[in-house]
Each structure stands twice: as C-alpha cells, then as structure tokens.
Amino acid sequence: MKQAGSKNIFSFKYRLKRLKRDSNKWAIFTLLILFLIVLPIVSIGVKLFSGPGETWSHIVDNLLLDYLGNSLFLIFACGAIVLLFGVSTAWLVARYEFPLRKQMEWLLILPLAIPGYIVAYAYAGIFDYGGTLQLILEAVGLEFVRFDIMNKSGLAFVLGISLFPYVYVSSRAFFLNQANSLMEASEMLGVGPVKTFFKLMLPMARPAIVAGLILVLMEVLNDYGAAKYFGVNTFTTGIFRSWFSLEEPETAVYLSALLIVIVFTLILLEKFQRRKLRFNSNRDNNMRIYRKKVSPKNQLIIFLAVLLPVVLGFLLPVAQLIYWATLTYENVFNLSFLTISVQSFGIALLTAFVSVIIAVILIFFSKWSRLGFVKNIAKLGVLGYAIPGAVVAIGIMIPTIFIDRWLIDVMDYLFNVDLGLILTGTLVALIYAYVVRFLAVAYNPIESTALKVSNAIPDSSNMLGVGNLRTFFKIEFPLIRTGIASAFILVFIDVLKELPLTLILKPFHVNTLAVKAYEYASDEMVMEAAIPSLFIIVTVMLPVIFLNRLLIK
Amino acid sequence: MLDIESLSKSFDKGKSFALKNVSFHLKEGDVCALVGESGSGKTTLVRLIAGLETPDAGVIRLNGEVVSSLNNFVPPEKRKVGLVFQDYALFPHMTLFKNVLYGISKEKNKNQRAQEVLNLVGLGGMKDRYPHQLSGGQQQRVALARALAPNPALLILDEPFSNLDAMLRMQLRNEIFEIVKATGVTAIFVTHDTQDALAVADEILILQRGELIQKDEAANLYTKPNSIYVASLFGNTIQLSHELQSAFKCPLNPECSHAIRNENFAINNEECEHVTHAQVIKRTFLGHDTQLLLKLDSGQKISVLTKDRNVADLIKIGFNSKDVLEFNS
Incomplete structure (x- = not known):
C-alpha cells in the first residue's frame, strides 16, 4: 500500500505536479499584474549595473551630503512639527469638551486638501517683500521686518503644517477607541491628567502615532514642488536635475536607488517598533466617550490651541490664494484653463477607475488562485506607495523607452512601418505610473471591506454552481461597494494633487491643474497659480469631508 | 457514490x-x-x-x-x-x-x-x-x-x-x-x-x-x-487497569486493553458477576444523576453515576463480563 501522508508527498516531483494542477488563470493574471507593478523598481535595480553617469562623482563630492543632510533635516523637523500638532490636537478633541469641537474635528483634516507645494507658494507670498504681511503691517502703521521663509526650516514648517493631519487622524482613532476605563483607572489611582497622558496614553498610542508619522515622512521625501520653490536641495530635486538639466538618466537612477534605501529603512524602523508593541485594547462600538468639561477659560485655551494648526495649515494659505485669485482671475480663467481642468479631471477619473480595477483583480484573483504563494505575495502590489513619485516615474521610463525602441525596430524591420513612441510620453505611461504609485490607496479600503465578508458567502455561491467571476459581480461587488467607492475617491484626490510624477511623465500636449500651478510659480507668476490651486483644493475638500464622516461613524 | x-x-x-x-x-x-x-x-x-x-x-x-x-x-x-x-x-x-x-x-x-x-x-x-x-x-x-x-x-x-x-x-x-x-x-x-x-x-x-x-x-x-x-x-468510560481487574476479581486478556461504561456499573446488585465493596467518599448532585466518588476496598478510586440520590455510604459495586469492552492495543 502506498504510504501517503509520509514525507514523499512533499518531494519535488509531487510539488511540481501540484503546482501544475493548481496553476489556474487567476494565478497567472495575478502574477502578471504583480510583475508590472514591481517592474519599475526592478528596472531601477537593473539599470544600476550599467554604471553611474559622468556627473555622478561630481554629485557625490559636492551635492550628496547636501541632499542627505537636507532630507534628514526635513525628516526630523517635519516629524517634530507633525507630532506636536497632530498628537496634541487629537488628544484635545478626543478627551475634552469645548465649543465647536465637532466642527474642529473635521476642520483639522482639511490641511490635507492642500498639496504641500501650494502651501509653500502661499506662505512665500505672505512673507515676501511686498507680500501680504508687509501690506497689512504698513496699513496699520507698523514697520515690516522681513522674515525669510524660503529655506529648509521654512520648508519643514510648510510641509509639517500641511501634513500633520495624518498623525492627527491615526492618533485620534486610537484615543477614541481607547477605553475610558483606562483613563478612569489611572485617575482612580490618583494620577493627574498630565501624567496620565505622558506615562500611559502616549506610550500606548505610539504604534498608531508612528503609523501616521511614517505616511508624513513618505510624503516629505516625495515632495518636489515645495523644495524646488524654496530652493532646498533634496533627493527629489536632485533626481529632477540629473534627469532634465544634466540629461543624465544614469545619475537620476543612482539617486533614486539611494532614496529607495532611505524609504525602506524608515519602513523597517516602523515595522520594528510595531512588532515589539501592539496594544489592541478591546474596541467597544457602543462605548460612549466621556469628554472632560473644564472651566470656560481653559475651554477657550483648548479651542485656540486646536484652531491654530487649522489657521496655519488651511485658513491662512487659502485666504492668501483667494486674495491672489481676485487679482488674477481675469488673466487665468480662459478657455485653455478650462481645457486643463477637464484634462486633469479626466486623467484622475481614468486613473481611479483603472486603479480600482487592478486592486480588485489583485485582491480577488489571488484569492481565487489555488497556489498559496500567490495569495501571500499579492500584497506586494501596494509597495508603490512607499516609492516617491519621481522615482516611480524614472522606474517607468526605463522599461517603456526600452519597449518602445524594440517595437520601433521590430516594426521597421518586419513591415517597414514607422511606429513612433506608443508608451513613452503618452497617457499609457502616465496612468501606468499613477497606478503603481497609488495602488495601495485603492487596495486598502477595498481589502478591508472585503475582509468583512465571510469567506463562506462566496464559497456557498461556488457550491451552488456559480463561478468566481459571476460570484464577484452578483455577491461580492454589492457587499463591498462602499470600499470601492472610497478607493475610487481617494485615488482621484491623490492623482489630482500629484506633481513630481506628472511633471516627468505627462504627454507634451496634456496638462494638469497641479502642473499648471507649478508652471506659473516657476515662471515668477505665483499669483496666477492661485486659481488652479483653489480648483484643486475645492475639488479635494468635498470628498475629504465626506470620507471623514465615514471615519467618524 | x-x-x-x-x-x-x-x-x-x-x-x-x-x-x-x-x-x-x-x-x-x-x-x-x-x-x-x-x-x-x-x-x-x-x-x-x-x-x-x-x-x-x-x-x-x-x-x-x-x-x-x-x-x-x-x-x-x-x-x-x-x-x-x-x-x-x-x-x-x-x-x-x-x-x-x-x-x-x-x-x-x-x-x-x-x-x-x-x-x-x-x-x-x-x-x-x-x-x-x-x-x-x-x-x-x-x-x-x-x-x-x-x-x-x-x-x-x-x-x-x-x-x-x-x-x-x-x-x-x-x-x-x-x-x-x-x-x-x-x-x-x-x-x-x-x-x-x-x-x-x-x-x-x-x-x-x-x-x-x-x-x-x-x-x-x-x-x-x-x-x-x-x-x-459515546459516554463516560472507565479503563479497566490490571489493578481494577484484580479489585473486581475479573482477570482479562493481558494482550488487550479494556474499559467499561459508567452506566454498566450496578450498585448493590447481587446478580453481578464481578462485585466489590466500596465506600462513597463524595457525592455530586447533577440533577438527573448523582456522581459518586468511590473508594474501593483495594484502595483505588473510581467515579460512577447513579439515579439513586440516597445511596448508603458503604455499598457493593459490580458489573457483568458481557459489558466489558475489549480493544486490541
């Protein structure tokens, strides 16, 4: 009798047979998409072997320390700012009752609606010679002392004030879910609120806070527009310079690789700190949150403390932009601006659509694959979110140029046809890059709603003779619609705000609102940048409020 | 099929x-x-x-x-x-x-x-x-x-x-x-x-x-x-170890292991083939049944279920050979 169950059924021969048996079309599609997602990063790795460009040694000698120093400075300075504003506001709105608290809760998210580079333009305008601050001071008869914001400290402030909501959202969620009993226990033991915050809540909230912080730092390393405008040399500006000014793709690739190393170091640090600490207090959805009522004077202080970051991160820059808009709308608001808006929305909608489909394919096809390893690696598809946009763009350029050249040669040789570029410099490459970069934004909300549907539901559809695709459309899609809708909105927002990747990959005749704002600012016409910026902000704001409603529920 | x-x-x-x-x-x-x-x-x-x-x-x-x-x-x-x-x-x-x-x-x-x-x-x-x-x-x-x-x-x-x-x-x-x-x-x-x-x-x-x-x-x-x-x-059973076999004077095939179901024990039933004296050392009232912890004359302890709530402290306990379960191991 054959002794199954013994070791031999895990011999290579048996494994190979099972691999052949279990390789279905879903597995193959999943692997194909994963290949396309990791291709840009792999391309950068491969391209490293063709050696650095001529200016590489010059960059290493003169600029690399500058890039590294500035990037590290930004990481620490922005980190400090977002922690200060993010954690304090989250604690105050979660634990204290004060006038307009509910309104403040969602107002605190609004700074996310303004891309960092636009905040940078606005602040430069406020503090510049002849800027808003000077006008106001002189109007009330005070002397204007120029405060120079266009340096790396100013950049850290601008990025910090526009990105702190990431930390606010993640730590507020923690403080809200944190059972009152913990606070009460601490107070019953006679520990005061300040000590409770620092000794109990802050250490427990650390994993949540750091998770928000890491998102901020990725955005900081991703930034190009603000750093460029403020004249601060960072890795991203270095990549742009090597690619466009020096025309040395090899050098841009080397800088990209270094930037990837920095990003992955940050991610590993985050994983490390999270691995050691995981405080999942039991969440009770029906739990009422008891907020402290303090004296009216203290309520006012809390209100002002919470208002400050909203003013700095949202109201002030938006006021500046509105002021500029009133001065320039006649020049800016014309037919070509309308065309740009339509193109911008079109690209964002198309990308959101494609990203949602790819995310759904990754999540569900990998589930339908019968191969264990395919299920395990599907999550690799979200890796692009960690990679700065400029790096993704470089990573996309390498294979698309290669494929285009090859196709042109083949078509010329076989059919004597001049094919021209079909990927490079076209919408295909641009949307491909957006999908790589923002797939995580679509993947996560869809996955989390899909996880709420018990596996037995699609399984029982299969058992009733209905195949996987039909099961998806009839059963799973209706049950995960909200996840798909929020995925769509989130990708749409991110694409609309995106600058560095778009600058590198956009087709010549196509423009987006973000790029238009950037071009005005680069051409010393920063006032004109106000209209496209406001367009972005308003479009982004509506869904941000909508999604926050969902979060609060 | x-x-x-x-x-x-x-x-x-x-x-x-x-x-x-x-x-x-x-x-x-x-x-x-x-x-x-x-x-x-x-x-x-x-x-x-x-x-x-x-x-x-x-x-x-x-x-x-x-x-x-x-x-x-x-x-x-x-x-x-x-x-x-x-x-x-x-x-x-x-x-x-x-x-x-x-x-x-x-x-x-x-x-x-x-x-x-x-x-x-x-x-x-x-x-x-x-x-x-x-x-x-x-x-x-x-x-x-x-x-x-x-x-x-x-x-x-x-x-x-x-x-x-x-x-x-x-x-x-x-x-x-x-x-x-x-x-x-x-x-x-x-x-x-x-x-x-x-x-x-x-x-x-x-x-x-x-x-x-x-x-x-x-x-x-x-x-x-x-x-x-x-x-x-399928119900509480007691393993009949060699010690229990000798306590009940019921030698069984030493090549096999044996057990008996709890419900096959009989209390104070003179017709049982294998009987021994026992002392009730603990009673646990379970509603439908009462669980008795017994100490046999030979010193072993076993627990059995009975419907009789008023069992005396000293009893006879026994079973029949036909109820013994035999396993080849």
Whole structure:
C-alpha cells in the first residue's frame, strides 16, 4: 500500500505536479499584474549595473551630503512639527469638551486638501517683500521686518503644517477607541491628567502615532514642488536635475536607488517598533466617550490651541490664494484653463477607475488562485506607495523607452512601418505610473471591506454552481461597494494633487491643474497659480469631508 | 457514490497533517456523520470533498468521476455538491426567494422549484424577507433549502447546529434530517456532538488528529468501539487497569486493553458477576444523576453515576463480563 501522508508527498516531483494542477488563470493574471507593478523598481535595480553617469562623482563630492543632510533635516523637523500638532490636537478633541469641537474635528483634516507645494507658494507670498504681511503691517502703521521663509526650516514648517493631519487622524482613532476605563483607572489611582497622558496614553498610542508619522515622512521625501520653490536641495530635486538639466538618466537612477534605501529603512524602523508593541485594547462600538468639561477659560485655551494648526495649515494659505485669485482671475480663467481642468479631471477619473480595477483583480484573483504563494505575495502590489513619485516615474521610463525602441525596430524591420513612441510620453505611461504609485490607496479600503465578508458567502455561491467571476459581480461587488467607492475617491484626490510624477511623465500636449500651478510659480507668476490651486483644493475638500464622516461613524 | 482514497492535506508543507491518509466509501442515499473534536480534520475533509481546498495527495471520486487527484482538480462550482455552512452564509442583500433561486437560475422551472424547496422547509410564506429578518433556526432552514434546490449529488452539512441553543437544536436537527431523508440525497453531516450523530446518521466516521479511526453503523460504534477514545466519545468510560481487574476479581486478556461504561456499573446488585465493596467518599448532585466518588476496598478510586440520590455510604459495586469492552492495543 502506498504510504501517503509520509514525507514523499512533499518531494519535488509531487510539488511540481501540484503546482501544475493548481496553476489556474487567476494565478497567472495575478502574477502578471504583480510583475508590472514591481517592474519599475526592478528596472531601477537593473539599470544600476550599467554604471553611474559622468556627473555622478561630481554629485557625490559636492551635492550628496547636501541632499542627505537636507532630507534628514526635513525628516526630523517635519516629524517634530507633525507630532506636536497632530498628537496634541487629537488628544484635545478626543478627551475634552469645548465649543465647536465637532466642527474642529473635521476642520483639522482639511490641511490635507492642500498639496504641500501650494502651501509653500502661499506662505512665500505672505512673507515676501511686498507680500501680504508687509501690506497689512504698513496699513496699520507698523514697520515690516522681513522674515525669510524660503529655506529648509521654512520648508519643514510648510510641509509639517500641511501634513500633520495624518498623525492627527491615526492618533485620534486610537484615543477614541481607547477605553475610558483606562483613563478612569489611572485617575482612580490618583494620577493627574498630565501624567496620565505622558506615562500611559502616549506610550500606548505610539504604534498608531508612528503609523501616521511614517505616511508624513513618505510624503516629505516625495515632495518636489515645495523644495524646488524654496530652493532646498533634496533627493527629489536632485533626481529632477540629473534627469532634465544634466540629461543624465544614469545619475537620476543612482539617486533614486539611494532614496529607495532611505524609504525602506524608515519602513523597517516602523515595522520594528510595531512588532515589539501592539496594544489592541478591546474596541467597544457602543462605548460612549466621556469628554472632560473644564472651566470656560481653559475651554477657550483648548479651542485656540486646536484652531491654530487649522489657521496655519488651511485658513491662512487659502485666504492668501483667494486674495491672489481676485487679482488674477481675469488673466487665468480662459478657455485653455478650462481645457486643463477637464484634462486633469479626466486623467484622475481614468486613473481611479483603472486603479480600482487592478486592486480588485489583485485582491480577488489571488484569492481565487489555488497556489498559496500567490495569495501571500499579492500584497506586494501596494509597495508603490512607499516609492516617491519621481522615482516611480524614472522606474517607468526605463522599461517603456526600452519597449518602445524594440517595437520601433521590430516594426521597421518586419513591415517597414514607422511606429513612433506608443508608451513613452503618452497617457499609457502616465496612468501606468499613477497606478503603481497609488495602488495601495485603492487596495486598502477595498481589502478591508472585503475582509468583512465571510469567506463562506462566496464559497456557498461556488457550491451552488456559480463561478468566481459571476460570484464577484452578483455577491461580492454589492457587499463591498462602499470600499470601492472610497478607493475610487481617494485615488482621484491623490492623482489630482500629484506633481513630481506628472511633471516627468505627462504627454507634451496634456496638462494638469497641479502642473499648471507649478508652471506659473516657476515662471515668477505665483499669483496666477492661485486659481488652479483653489480648483484643486475645492475639488479635494468635498470628498475629504465626506470620507471623514465615514471615519467618524 | 463517494470514494475517497488515501486523502492527505497539510497546511504547513508536511510538518503536520490536517488530514492523513483517509480512505472511505459512501453508498447512494447514505446519511453519514463525521465526528471528531475540533482540530480533528472534519472541516478540512469536507472542504476537500467540496473542492474548496486542494489535497496534497489522494483521490476523490464522485459518482465514478475523479474530481480531485494529483493531476486533476474539478472546481467547486462544477462538482454538484451542496454545502450548508456553520454560519448559514446566506446572501445578505437578497431575499429568501432570491437566495434559493441563485443556484438554479438557469433552470426552466426555477421559480416553481424555489417555491417548492422553501415550502419543504416550511418557509414558503416568508420568501420576500431578507436573511437578517429571520431567526437562526429559520436561516438554517433557508440555507438547507438553498443547498437542496439544485438537486446536489451530495449534501454536506458542516456543524449546522452549533450556533443554536440546546432546545432549538434538537428540534431543528430532527426536522432537518426528516427533510434530508425524504429527499433521499446522500449526505455528510459534520458534528462534534456524538448525540447528534447517533440520532440521525446511518453511519458514523470518527476522525482523530487527521486520521479516520473508525467507520461503522451507529449501534455498532456504541457496542463495539475499536479504541478507548471512540468508546469515551459515546459516554463516560472507565479503563479497566490490571489493578481494577484484580479489585473486581475479573482477570482479562493481558494482550488487550479494556474499559467499561459508567452506566454498566450496578450498585448493590447481587446478580453481578464481578462485585466489590466500596465506600462513597463524595457525592455530586447533577440533577438527573448523582456522581459518586468511590473508594474501593483495594484502595483505588473510581467515579460512577447513579439515579439513586440516597445511596448508603458503604455499598457493593459490580458489573457483568458481557459489558466489558475489549480493544486490541
């Protein structure tokens, strides 16, 4: 009798047979998409072997320390700012009752609606010679002392004030879910609120806070527009310079690789700190949150403390932009601006659509694959979110140029046809890059709603003779619609705000609102940048409020 | 009807086996219970039969057709197996009628058939309700109707009553198996409750740590268990060690191990073949029964159940040879 169950059924021969048996079309599609997602990063790795460009040694000698120093400075300075504003506001709105608290809760998210580079333009305008601050001071008869914001400290402030909501959202969620009993226990033991915050809540909230912080730092390393405008040399500006000014793709690739190393170091640090600490207090959805009522004077202080970051991160820059808009709308608001808006929305909608489909394919096809390893690696598809946009763009350029050249040669040789570029410099490459970069934004909300549907539901559809695709459309899609809708909105927002990747990959005749704002600012016409910026902000704001409603529920 | 040959499945590449070398055969129309503790491989076995998992080795044949082997895998939607899940898994966004219609949407008389199976489970009048408007027992009956609608070749019920309370459970169990038997479908009923298994199954399969340790008719399993593990699944048993054998002056074949069921002990019954004196050292009132902890003359302690609440402190305890269970191990 054959002794199954013994070791031999895990011999290579048996494994190979099972691999052949279990390789279905879903597995193959999943692997194909994963290949396309990791291709840009792999391309950068491969391209490293063709050696650095001529200016590489010059960059290493003169600029690399500058890039590294500035990037590290930004990481620490922005980190400090977002922690200060993010954690304090989250604690105050979660634990204290004060006038307009509910309104403040969602107002605190609004700074996310303004891309960092636009905040940078606005602040430069406020503090510049002849800027808003000077006008106001002189109007009330005070002397204007120029405060120079266009340096790396100013950049850290601008990025910090526009990105702190990431930390606010993640730590507020923690403080809200944190059972009152913990606070009460601490107070019953006679520990005061300040000590409770620092000794109990802050250490427990650390994993949540750091998770928000890491998102901020990725955005900081991703930034190009603000750093460029403020004249601060960072890795991203270095990549742009090597690619466009020096025309040395090899050098841009080397800088990209270094930037990837920095990003992955940050991610590993985050994983490390999270691995050691995981405080999942039991969440009770029906739990009422008891907020402290303090004296009216203290309520006012809390209100002002919470208002400050909203003013700095949202109201002030938006006021500046509105002021500029009133001065320039006649020049800016014309037919070509309308065309740009339509193109911008079109690209964002198309990308959101494609990203949602790819995310759904990754999540569900990998589930339908019968191969264990395919299920395990599907999550690799979200890796692009960690990679700065400029790096993704470089990573996309390498294979698309290669494929285009090859196709042109083949078509010329076989059919004597001049094919021209079909990927490079076209919408295909641009949307491909957006999908790589923002797939995580679509993947996560869809996955989390899909996880709420018990596996037995699609399984029982299969058992009733209905195949996987039909099961998806009839059963799973209706049950995960909200996840798909929020995925769509989130990708749409991110694409609309995106600058560095778009600058590198956009087709010549196509423009987006973000790029238009950037071009005005680069051409010393920063006032004109106000209209496209406001367009972005308003479009982004509506869904941000909508999604926050969902979060609060 | 169902043929299973050397079926094995490991979830950790061979370090441990959820199912190890399981083989058995089911005849058309059999209702068979699959019994085992949690982690014994019951659910893995039925998921393999359903096609929701892929085996690492072994062959599954349904009506003579190979549905799963090393070279061949028929996906679940093509197997004609019906499965009733533990948590019912009704489609929450569809009415009962739509739920039942789902698996027969391509058939000609689908509406008639859906109404027919809903009537069969006694819910014909509620067809426009949604699953969340039903009680647990009603949901379970809809799940059964939905699985029966396409006339499956094999019906699997995976722990169908574990989410229900004890009273409802017994009533629903009898109702559901009346329906199952009336349709004549071959069925596998997964349960960890031996009472459920004995009550409804023609045949019972016992799984322990992924291995099939006994397959027999219900009555035979009770009277002729092939291991002390199986014996203890169907009621409290006491292992008859050599010391106990000598205490009761009942020498047994030393090559085998022996046990006796708690209920086969008799108190103060002079007709027993093997009797000894004992002292009651603890009484625990359990309602229906009283548990007695006894200290035998020879010093061993055993516990037995009795219906008599007023047993004296000093008693005679005994049993008959015909009730001794013998195992080859």
